[in-house]
Amino acid sequence: MLPVIIDPELCKADELCVHVCPLSVLSIEEKGLAPVVHPKKIKYCINCGHCMSVCPTGAITLSAFEGELAIPFTKEELPDYNEVEMLIKTRRSARKFTKKQISTADVGELIHTAAYAPSGHNAQTVSWTVLDSPEKVHELGEVVVEWMEEMVKQKNPLAEKLFLSGLVNAWKKGNDVICRNAPAAIIAWAPEQGITPQADTVIATNTLELAAYAKGYGTCWAGYVVLAAAYSQKVLDYLAIPGGHMAHGALFIGHPATRYRNIPARHKAKPEEIDGKWVFRARPNAH
Numbered sequence: 578m579l580p581v582i583i584d585p586e587l588c589k590a591d592e593l594c595v596h597v598c599p600l601s602v603l604s605i606e607e608k609g610l611a612p613v614v615h616p617k618k619i620k621y622c623i624n625c626g627h628c629m630s631v632c633p634t635g636a637i638t639l640s641a642f643e644g645e646l647a648i649p650f651t652k653e654e655l656p657d658y659n660e661v662e663m664l665i666k667t668r669r670s671a672r673k674f675t676k677k678q679i680s681t682a683d684v685g686e687l688i689h690t691a692a693y694a695p696s697g698h699n700a701q702t703v704s705w706t707v708l709d710s711p712e713k714v715h716e717l718g719e720v721v722v723e724w725m726e727e728m729v730k731q732k733n734p735l736a737e738k739l740f741l742s743g744l745v746n747a748w749k750k751g752n753d754v755i756c757r758n759a760p761a762a763i764i765a766w767a768p769e770q771g772i773t774p775q776a777d778t779v780i781a782t783n784t785l786e787l788a789a790y791a792k793g794y795g796t797c798w799a800g801y802v803v804l805a806a807a808y809s810q811k812v813l814d815y816l817a818i819p820g821g822h823m824a825h826g827a828l829f830i831g832h833p834a835t836r837y838r839n840i841p842a843r844h845k846a847k848p849e850e851i852d853g854k855w856v857f858r859a860r861p862n863a864h
C-alpha cells in the first residue's frame with residue numbers, strides 16, 4: 578500500500594505537498610493532476626504528515642494512520658508568545674504533592690500530546706511506563722535505593738559524586754528525597770539503537786512536562802530513576818522496559834501542593850562575537 582493517499586476529487590493540484598515533503602517522496606507526473614508517490618522513493622516516507630498538514634483541501638491521508646483525517650486549525654487558535662513564555666517561565670519542578678490521584682485519562686492525553694514532539698526521522702519510538710499510585714512509586718524508590726547501596730558498597734566514584742550514601746540514609750529514615758512521595762510517575766524509554774532515541778525521549782518527556790503543567794499538574798524530573806535505570810537491570814525490570822531499550826526520561830507527577838507566585842532569576846547570557854558568530858555562553862561556574 579502507498580504511504581500517502583491523495584484523493585483526486587479533493588486535490589487542487591497546488592503542489593504544496595510536493596514542495597513541503599522533506600524526502601521528496603511526492604512528485605508531479607502530469608501538471609494539473611494530483612501528485613503521485615514516486616515509486617523509487619516510497620521507502621523514504623517517514624510519515625511526518627507534512628503533506629497532509631499543508632493541504633488546504635484535506636485531500637491527503639497516510640496509510641500508516643489508517644486514513645485518519647487531518648485536523649484543521651487556524652492561527653487564532655494558537656497561544657501567543659506571551660502565553661508560551663509564561664508557561665515556560667512559571668513552570669517549576671514540583672516536589673510536594675497533594676494526596677489527590679492523577680487521572681489516567683489525563684495521562685493518556687498527555688502521552689498522546691507528547692507524540693507531537695519532534696523526533697529524529699519522525700521515528701516516534703518513545704514508549705511510556707506509568708506508575709499510577711504512591712505505593713508503586715515507593716516500590717520503584719526501593720529498587721533505586723537498592724542500586725544506590727550497591728554503588729556505595731562498590732565504592733563507585735559516582736556514589737561519592739552524587740552523595741548516594743546520604744540519599745540512602747535519608748530514605749531509610751523515611752525522608753524520600755528520591756521520589757518525593759509522588760503519587761505517580763511516568764517513565765519514557767526507547768530502543769537503545771536507532772536514529773536519535775536519547776534526544777527523542779528527552780524532548781518527548783519535556784513536551785509532556787509542559788503539557789502536564791498546562792493541565793494543572795506538577796512534575797519533577799526523576800533524575801535518580803533515569804540514572805539507576807542506566808545501571809540496574811532490576812530497575813528496568815520493575816519498569817517493564819524490555820531488553821535493548823533504555824529509559825532517558827522520567828517524571829514524578831501529581832497535583833502540586835506548593836503555589837509558586839514569582840518567576841525566579843535565571844542566567845541571562847550576554848552574546849559575545851567570536852569569529853563572526855554570536856556565542857551565548859552558559860554561566861561560567863555552571864557545573
Ligand SMILES: Cc1cc2nc3c(=O)[nH]c(=O)nc-3n(C[C@H](O)[C@H](O)[C@H](O)COP(=O)(O)O)c2cc1C
Binds near residue numbers: 671797798800
Ligand atoms: C535531567 C534532570 C534530572 C533531574 N533530577 C531531579 C531529581 O532527581 N530530583 C529533584 O528533586 N529534581 C530533579 N531535577 C529538577 C532540577 O533540580 C530543576 O529542574 C532545577 O533545579 C530548576 O528548577 P525548576 O525546574 O523549578 O526550574 C532534575 C532536572 C533535570 C533536567
